Amino acid sequence: MPGEEAILQVRNLSVRFRTMDGIVEAVRDANFSVAARETVAIVGESGSGKSQMMMAVMGLLAQNGYAQGLADYRGVDLLKLTPRQLNHIRGRKITMIFQEPMTSLDPLYTIGDQLTEPIIRHQALSGGEAFDRAIELLDLVRIPEARRRMRSYPYELSGGQRQRVMIAMAIANNPDLLIADEPTTALDVTIQAEILALLEDLQKRLGMGLVFITHDLGIVRRIADRVCVMQSGKIVEQGATERIFTSPAHPYTRMLLEAEPEGRKQPPPKGSPTVLEGRRIRVSFSIGGGLLAPPPLELRAVDDVSISLRRGQTIGIVGESGSGKSTLARALLKLLPSEGIIRFAGRDLADLDRAAMRPLRRELQIVFQDPFGSLSPRLTAGQIVSEGLLVHEPSLSAADRDRRAAQALAEVQLDPSLRNRYPHEFSGGQRQRIAIARAIILKPKVVVLDEPTSALDRQVQKQIVALLRDLQDAHELSYLFISHDLKVVHAMADHVIVMKDGKVVEEGDTQRIFDEPHHPYTMRLMAAALSGEAVPDTPQSADETRTFPLTR
């Protein structure tokens, strides 16, 4: 905010890494500053160097990295300090929270242990005083029953609660500056909104500067005073949030802003036949059990769900993590054992075993979320794409298979001459195209898209959405589109199913669901996703309703 003194000033900061392939420049000549009570958002796509820039400021670069330039914190150049001197500042005056709430807490220690340690270390308090202070902090980040939670281990808390604990640790020593590295990316939308509200509130109360690293422009608009836009290691534009959003100067910023998925899917013509139908599907897992263990718990992941997919239709399945949406889709493809009736093109699939399912597999395909995990790293793109042909058209010669693979790659707008490359040589978006090519090479009727765009940058997301829609028109495909990202669902689906705890809470035409949701859960989801507002759910917040079923 104008008038406040700058806490952190970064001048001509460059970050380089020594790698096998020579020196890689991750950040080039970056300049920015953060004042007290100010929120600066750093946005950019993955690999743009936004995290490495702040890591360099914190002295947390990997072994082979080194930083040049100036990072001035109240007159001290952080880059010139020894690790020992740096430890007086970081963890106390400058603190950081990370993206992964699952891994950033040590699983072997209780919340209380982890929270009191930095307090004792930096504030010279006794154990008892630190304990009281820790409880205060947990209250501050709105964790209910703070005293009891002090004795909990990280696994007993939900993702949102863990992130709250991380925030409590970060603010324990009244920092001047909090660096938040994608703190909400791994969380569900409703919880994301709550965490953002909490951060905003804390910042106001404690008067600290906040650096918010994110790729999500929706968050930026809501929380930031100023924005730095980064592209391949360079800050290409910075300015007040309003100005950046209303009149972006740099073409890259404009591109980022326009990278929202757009358009709408028209519903299929009235009488188009039903291809895939599931009635009263149930999937349950048993947890625990064994010779000496207590009797197993039964967890019902999908509970009595019916669904019917017509030719050319796209059904969007939305819900938070753990709501059973992926499980439902896998059960429909008979990749998981389930109860209930599944019909494909009028044929009952319930009694078919692995071998009997095989000929039908070519009609039912799936594209996964993680473009890095879904392609075998030891096969070339061509081999991956043509693997289905080996199974379903074994009479094809190697040359024919190669030709078909090239065609499929061309169809997903990838250069077929790249087909002898290995997955690690492609970017995330290209890999997802390979995964799509693998699914469509067999000319399937139904494709399950399990969060196909979630791991991708906005811009790539938009392209993949367009590609998927084109393919659907060209081949009359039916999609089951699973996503927690409602904007993408809005652009892709003509019918939406909202799931919560394994049950369908609401279902209907996309436009109707988005315009006038009936169920309170759907309303909350819409509010959080589209406007970024946290809608309190009485009597408890959404975060806390997800108590852990495994603790008996």
Add this chain to the structure above:
Amino acid sequence: MTDLAVRTPVKGRSLWGDAWGRLRANRAAVVSAVYLCVMIIACVAGPWISPHGFSTIYQDYVRVPPSFKPYPADDTIEKSLEGAASRARVEIAEWREEGESVVARVTSSKTIDERITRYFDRTSAFENATAESRSPDGMQLTIRAQIERHRFLFGTDNVGRDLLTRTLIAGRVSLAIGLLAGLVAVIIGVLYGATSGFLGGRVDEVMMRIVDILYSLPFIFFVIMLVVFFGRNFVLMFLAVGAVLWLDMARIVRGQTLSIKRQEFVQAADALGVTQSGILRRHIIPNTLGPVVVYMTLLVPQVIILESFLSFLGLGVQEPMSSWGVLIAHGAKNIGTANWLLIFPSFFLTTTLFALNFIGDGLRDALDPKDR
């Protein structure tokens, strides 16, 4: 679309190619690999080139220390002559060296048979002994014999065999057992572990319990049993060592398989309708090979040591064949009087193990650069 396909595809860089590049940048690993190659070539070709047979006994040169000087040395020629003469029951009247041969006049109180030249041939020092001239009474004989010069770079052992040749021939045995038993262990271990991990459930339980049972057999006891029933032989060594070491491999591969099985590319193959054996062959096994290769380079030294250990105990290869373990066992017995018997074989063994371990380390870094 077809002309796109006709265009020559760009060659990709496989993970193996990347790993190879990183391995070549690792100096210790490259030096080790070169050293190992030299060692293998020496062990394979050395015994053929060497002038000494690995089981040839030089009676006169028992336990000679290593040196570049040829034997017999000048001061020992007389001793050799006298030794041969006394065995032939004649006396040396005079002798002289003429270039590379020696001429000796021998006398006796009886008539001398010309065939006594054989006694001179039989010594390690002379060859082609001929009777040159004979005195009329037959009681004197002039014998001309070529001096046979031998070099023992590593010295000789207790019975007078060349240690260099024996070390090389022993290296052949040790390396062969190491590589073959290692390979056997890897093949059995990978197939068994991958099958067990992939099928999972009850099959996995049973297969891993079998592994546990085999683990619980004491190794030495197992080998002694084999030796008792089948007698000592070379093939048995492979069986014994291979049968024990695949267990570790099976466990490692099973663990790998369990984690790979949950990856999305395996699920994707499943959704494509690929058969179980296809998934195992195309997806799971190639992805476990990284750790397998690393483990194998560390397994080979383990096998060599095991074999040495068995040979040390006398359960391994038999004389006159030898392995490094056997040689070291002999050397250990003579450590006070003939330390070279211990030094050379142990140097060969340890440097080879070092080289293998360095290569293993290099491979691990090359295959998984994130771990560094």
